[in-house]
Amino acid sequence: MPSLLPLTPAVFHILLALAKGEKHGYEIMKQVRRDSQDTVKMGNGTLYGSIKRMLADGLIQEAGDRAENDDTRRKYYKLTRLGRKALDAEMKRYIDTVQVIKGYDLYPKLLKAKAHL
Amino acid sequence: MKNAVQIYDVLLRFYPQSYREAFGAQMRQTFIDHYRDVEASEGQVSMGFWLSALTDEMQNILRQHAAIFTEGDGFLKVTFWKSVVAAAFVLPLYVIFYLLLVRLSLALPHPPVSGISAVLALAAVLLILPSVLSLMVSYVLASALIRALSERRVRHG
Numbered sequence: 001m002p003s004l005l006p007l008t009p010a011v012f013h014i015l016l017a018l019a020k021g022e023k024h025g026y027e028i029m030k031q032v033r034r035d036s037q038d039t040v041k042m043g044n045g046t047l048y049g050s051i052k053r054m055l056a057d058g059l060i061q062e063a064g065d066r067a068e069n070d071d072t073r074r075k076y077y078k079l080t081r082l083g084r085k086a087l088d089a090e091m092k093r094y095i096d097t098v099q100v101i102k103g104y105d106l107y108p109k110l111l112k113a114k115a116h117l
Numbered sequence: 118m119k120n121a122v123q124i125y126d127v128l129l130r131f132y133p134q135s136y137r138e139a140f141g142a143q144m145r146q147t148f149i150d151h152y153r154d155v156e157a158s159e160g161q162v163s164m165g166f167w168l169s170a171l172t173d174e175m176q177n178i179l180r181q182h183a184a185i186f187t188e189g190d191g192f193l194k195v196t197f198w199k200s201v202v203a204a205a206f207v208l209p210l211y212v213i214f215y216l217l218l219v220r221l222s223l224a225l226p227h228p229p230v231s232g233i234s235a236v237l238a239l240a241a242v243l244l245i246l247p248s249v250l251s252l253m254v255s256y257v258l259a260s261a262l263i264r265a266l267s268e269r270r271v272r273h274g
Contacts, residue, residue, distance in 0.1 A: 025150075026154075044147055044151070044173065045175075045178070049177045
């Protein structure tokens with residue numbers, strides 16, 4: 001597991017998207033956009049390239065095919081226990097880093113003002 | 118929409134077969150969902166959409182082809198022992214390809230060339246082509262040899 005950390009931004013965002021429940025490819029793509037406030041626009045290639053690697057690493061697994069309203073079947077993915085652990089470890093790393101930044105008084109003024117709202 | 122999917126299908130053909138079999142259908146469906154969404158929300162699909170889609174796909178296509186050499190238990194995955202065996206094959210193969218190419222170039226009719234083109238042609242025949250060919254063939258031979266040996270070891274316990 002330590003060898004999987006730090007996660008790449010794409011892998012981190014996919015894990016974060018799947019933490020909210022099983023999703024198919026396009027739902028993951030949209031969730032990543034929402035979670036990153038439109039700053040991460042993941043393309044199809046990056047998404048499925050990452051999914052392939054994450055399946056091989058055991059971070060996610062297939063959750064079966066399901067038909068949507070338009071009768072098209074889509075493959076769903078979900079987090080594995082290892083994926084959840086990796087996400088928790090990466091979030092802790094992010095939080096620790098933010099604490100360090102705060103300690104150095106490097107926290108951007110804009111974010112400081114936002115935090116006080 | 119139909120044309121867009123046809124273009125995307127062409128892009129998918131550039132992926133390695135194993136990757137296409139595993140993810141091609143899903144990628145196609147995700148592309149359709151995305152395209153439909155953009156079309157519905159923006160009225161038309163911009164050049165920017167295509168540009169970012171093409172760039173992203175091209176990067177992943179290259180990554181997936183490179184992965185054949187680095188991931189899983191693929192036939193061509195780079196390992197220490199394959200590199201050692203391949204290194205032993207390189208020199209003899211280089212000599213064989215060099216002689217073959219020299220022979221072939223002498224047999225072909227020679228167009229009148231001079232200056233830089235002559236130097237480039239000579240470099241291609243004597244250095245680049247035999248080097249590339251010998252590296253590729255030696256690696257494939259080493260991979261085949263190591264696979265045969267490991268299969269034999271498995272068969273004989």
